Amino acid sequence: MLEHLARKWSRKEKQSVPAELDRSGKIPQHVAVIMDGNGRWANMRNLPRVAGHRAGMKTVKEVVKAADEIGVRYMTMYAFSTENWKRPRDEVDFLMKLPQEFLSTELDELVERNVRIRMLGSKEKLPAHTLKALHEAEERTYENQGLQLCFALNYGGRDEIVKAFSVLASKVKAGELDPEALDEEAVSRYLYTSDIPDPDLLIRTSGEIRLSNFMLWQLAYTELWFTDVLWPDFTREHFYQAIVEYQGRARRYGAV
Numbered sequence: 169m170l171e172h173l174a175r176k177w178s179r180k181e182k183q184s185v186p187a188e189l190d191r192s193g194k195i196p197q198h199v200a201v202i203m204d205g206n207g208r209w210a211n212m213r214n215l216p217r218v219a220g221h222r223a224g225m226k227t228v229k230e231v232v233k234a235a236d237e238i239g240v241r242y243m244t245m246y247a248f249s250t251e252n253w254k255r256p257r258d259e260v261d262f263l264m265k266l267p268q269e270f271l272s273t274e275l276d277e278l279v280e281r282n283v284r285i286r287m288l289g290s291k292e293k294l295p296a297h298t299l300k301a302l303h304e305a306e307e308r309t310y311e312n313q314g315l316q317l318c319f320a321l322n323y324g325g326r327d328e329i330v331k332a333f334s335v336l337a338s339k340v341k342a343g344e345l346d347p348e349a350l351d352e353e354a355v356s357r358y359l360y361t362s363d364i365p366d367p368d369l370l371i372r373t374s375g376e377i378r379l380s381n382f383m384l385w386q387l388a389y390t391e392l393w394f395t396d397v398l399w400p401d402f403t404r405e406h407f408y409q410a411i412v413e414y415q416g417r418a419r420r421y422g423a424v
């Protein structure tokens with residue numbers, strides 16, 4: 169399948185976009201990604217888990233550029249879940265430094281690309297140094313009109329819905345909201361993604377076929393795409409393969 173894609177690679181295309189990718193066709197507006205398999209990638213090489221996380225960060229850089237080049241409008245990357253706090257202390261400490269590390273080398277280029285960086289998730293429990301780097305990036309890119317690059321950090325799908333309900337319940341209690349007026353739009357308004365469209369495509373790497381508490385509300389109608397490839401081995405070519413398959417599905421249900 170991939171060899172086939174590689175052969176069809178258009179030589180004229182400077183940006184190395186495969187010929188099958190229909191650039192006038194349906195490009196998903198929002199792609200969400202569960203970046204799984206970093207620890208396994210490291211284990212297979214007898215490297216510490218953190219080496220897998222660092223390799224995974226390199227993949228983020230590549231995939232974001234690939235998405236930007238075909239006109240994807242929103243990318244949401246699942247970087248740290250509410251469950252990830254249970255990992256060994258050293259690993260958590262390492263992970264909490266990755267946003268700074270990523271931004272120190274990438275922020276200038278992302279600004280040049282007109283990318284807006286955003287955070288989805290709870291700010292509770294995040295170390296001050298991590299929050300500082302995130303806030304700086306959010307502020308510096310706030311007005312950018314290009315790709316919106318969202319990092320789900322200290323994010324849990326159920327936690328997000330519970331937090332929305334909590335706000336809604338307070339409003340009802342304060343007499344500011346009629347329970348009869350509660351509808352899907354009212355719930356959506358209090359999610360982290362209140363001003364972000366639902367993902368059109370979800371990519372999950374590393375062979376697990378589940379959602380693992382990621383964007384439970386938002387993924388209701390999303391096309392799901394899974395691959396056995398581990399996140400550090402995931403390339404621009406794999407990303408475009410997912411888009412090509414997404415376009416195939418969109419064509420099929422568009423035809424009926």
Ligand code: V07
Nearest residue numbers: 203221224225228247248263266267270319
């Ligand atoms: C993290 C690398 C990718 C694989 C999955 C887990 C490890 C990029 C970021 C990041 C976050 C915010 C930001 C800029 C970059 C990141 C964490 C983990 C916690 F503004 N990769 N990456 N954050 N991994």
